Amino acid sequence: MDDKAILHRYLRTRRADLLAKLDGLGEYDARRPLTPTGTSLLGLVKHVASVEVGYFGDVFGRPGNLDLPWLADGAEPDADMWATPEESREQIIELHRRSAAHSDATIDELPLDAPGEVPWWPEERRHVTLHQILVHMCVETAQHLGHADILRELIDGTAGQRPGDPNQPQRSPEEWARHRGRIEAAARDAAASGGRR
Template structure:
């Protein structure tokens, strides 16, 4: 597998995991703000899909033709990070799929050293390659997946990739409670 195929594989996996954080939740739970800054699951999916369209579309002269009103000059700040009630979950999921398909077409049609220009970055950083943007979007998607992991755990206790995730210790609810209590005790001890 070449470098481009490896990066695309990682990007696809993180996209799927991010979208999977919505599974089994009702409309309130996918939209509700879980942090002081309003971070929410459906908003994370909307944001990642939206910025991916820009990075793999506009940057490489391959605009998607998709209107994203939350990026208009007169749009409210951070409008891409939450979902008003008149926007449906289905519309955001469809945007996610559309964005992935459009991005994958760009990635598959260009070489890793293909040049692009990111007009919203500082002049000295604007000139990029597909390789740079693939790495950038893998990192951005993984970062927001990490946010989503924490939000989902706060909402219903689901952690990681679900039951059997090899990256999580297998503990009972009681064992997790004991583990958390040990960490809390250590934090309090260190604060003294």
């Protein structure tokens, strides 16, 4: 497998993992803000779909022909980070799928050294290659997947990429409570001693 195929596989996997964070949730839990800055699961999906359109479309002269009014001049700030009542979950998931398909076509059709220009980046950094943008979007998608992991755990305690995830310790709720209590006690102890022993 060549470098492009490896990066593309990672991007596809992280996209699928992000969408899976919505599985089994009702509308409120998928949309509700769980941080002081308003981060929500459906908002993260909308955001990642939106930025992919720009990075794999506009940057390489391949507009996605997707209607993204939340990114238009004069749009409300951060409108790509949350879902309005008029935007259905199905619409946002479909946007994510269409954005991914458009991105995949760009990735498939261009070589890794294909030049592009990111007009919203500073002049000294805006000339890029497909390789750079693939790495950038793998990192950005993984970062937002990490946010989604935490949000989903806050909603219903679901942790890891999927049930039975081998990278996630398998503990009962009581065992998790004891584990968390031990960490809390260690944090309080360290704070009381000023972090020095």
